[in-house]
Amino acid sequence: MNNRTLGIIGGTGWLGQAIAEALLDSGFVAPSELLIANRSGTGDLRPGVRVLADNQQLVGLSDIVILSIRPQQFRELKIDARGKPVISLMAGLPVEAIRAATGAEQVIRAMPNAAVEIRQSYTPWYSAGSLGAEQGEWVQRLFECVGTADQVPDEDCIDYLSALSGTGPAFPALLQRALASQAVAAGIPAAIAERAARGVVVGGGQMLAGHDPGQMIEVLMAYRGVTAAALQSMTEQGIEAIIGRGVQAGAQVARHGL
Ligand SMILES: NC(=O)c1ccc[n+]([C@@H]2O[C@H](COP(=O)([O-])OP(=O)(O)OC[C@H]3O[C@@H](n4cnc5c(N)ncnc54)[C@H](OP(=O)(O)O)[C@@H]3O)[C@@H](O)[C@H]2O)c1
Structure with missing residues (x-):
């Protein structure tokens, strides 16, 4: 062609x-x-x-x-x-x-x-x-x-992925905003909170270009330190299920038409 x-x-x-x-x-x-x-x-x-x-x-x-x-x-x-x-x-x-x-x-x-x-x-x-x-x-x-x-x-993959990869920067933006606003709530000055959250999402995201995320989490958990405690708490509170339900909510809109 x-x-x-x-x-x-x-x-x-x-x-x-x-x-x-x-x-x-x-x-x-x-x-x-x-x-x-x-x-x-x-x-x-x-x-x-x-x-x-x-x-x-x-x-x-x-x-x-x-x-x-x-x-x-x-x-x-x-x-x-x-x-x-x-x-x-x-x-x-x-x-x-x-x-x-x-x-x-x-x-x-x-x-x-x-x-x-x-x-x-x-x-x-x-x-x-x-x-x-x-x-x-x-x-x-x-x-x-x-x-x-x-x-x-199959076509359903497109509807599901519309709510996953089709969302582009939406989920990183949500994570960055949550990290920044929670840092402010914890007493960190706003400008510093913004830069710290951006460092996590943008800088950390770029690192993942060359690393497997599962291995990265395993390595960080093995330290049994600060990062491991935060990761474990988020996992125990069901972060994966929250993400799964959120993406499914978007996929349902894609499946049933706008
Ligand atoms: N934005 C995203 O991240 C994203 C991601 C994945 C898929 N999409 C899909 O991409 C599509 C376009 O989104 P967009 O954000 O690019 O929209 P957009 O900026 O509003 O562009 C729409 C284009 O269509 C033209 N147009 C509108 N009615 C037309 C008609 N009757 N005949 C010929 N041209 C017409 C418009 O030009 P005139 O107004 O000059 O006619 C404009 O060039 C959407 O269906 C969306 O679902 C978007």
């Missing part, structure tokens, strides 16, 4: 444009092979990229179509994409709804996250219908332009 024309409906939006820019920067597509559509037909993309106001025109000129509009905007979208692969980035919209609204048989659902901005998204993707090896490799390489990616075996 090299040198195919790729059309992104919503390619001037927050997610769509970040992906478009990464695809161009990495040379995955040339500007002449990229088409963007939105309602105004204008956008701030590099020279050579065509921006259209007509979604159907984009579909007609594209070999593959990416849908990067909001789910509520999808309800008003009218395109006939019969015979073309459609890649949906929309959360909570099942394959059958995308097939019914576009006529496309080959639908791929993918769920990047906000880290596309720094090209460190984790993007699971699911293909409904059989996908040739070459096409599968192309989709994988497309999402590797914004980080790492995996093909997943």
Whole structure:
């Protein structure tokens, strides 16, 4: 599927444009092979990229179509994409709804996250219908332009992962805020509490890039010191179950539609 024309409906939006820019920067597509559509037909993309106001025109000129509009905007979208692969980035919209609204048989659902901005998204993707090896490799390489990616075996994985990896910085942000506010409650000056919490989430998170988290916890528990006491207390209070229930609550929203 090299040198195919790729059309992104919503390619001037927050997610769509970040992906478009990464695809161009990495040379995955040339500007002449990229088409963007939105309602105004204008956008701030590099020279050579065509921006259209007509979604159907984009579909007609594209070999593959990416849908990067909001789910509520999808309800008003009218395109006939019969015979073309459609890649949906929309959360909570099942394959059958995308097939019914576009006529496309080959639908791929993918769920990047906000880290596309720094090209460190984790993007699971699911293909409904059989996908040739070459096409599968192309989709994988497309999402590797914004980080790492995996093909997943069924559609429910996408709905569950929408509430896990799709949330991007949400959980680290929650942890950082909780650490900072609890430190303030314990009497630590606010500015110091903020920096300490940031050091844990951002600095500690970067360390995990090169370490297995299970081994890291085992090593820290083996010290039987301050860190072990904090970890043990959180574990005994059911932190894993709290996280599990929270992610399931998000997944239920993804499963039942937005
Ligand atoms: N943000 C995330 O972290 C994230 C993560 C995973 C998945 N997603 C999914 O990504 C999708 C896009 O989210 P976003 O945050 O990028 O939204 P956004 O910034 O609002 O972008 C929406 C884009 O769609 C265009 N658009 C809206 N209605 C249109 C229509 N009828 N025809 C053509 N273009 C239209 C908009 O341009 P005009 O207004 O100019 O038409 C804009 O370019 C959502 O479905 C979301 O579920 C987002």
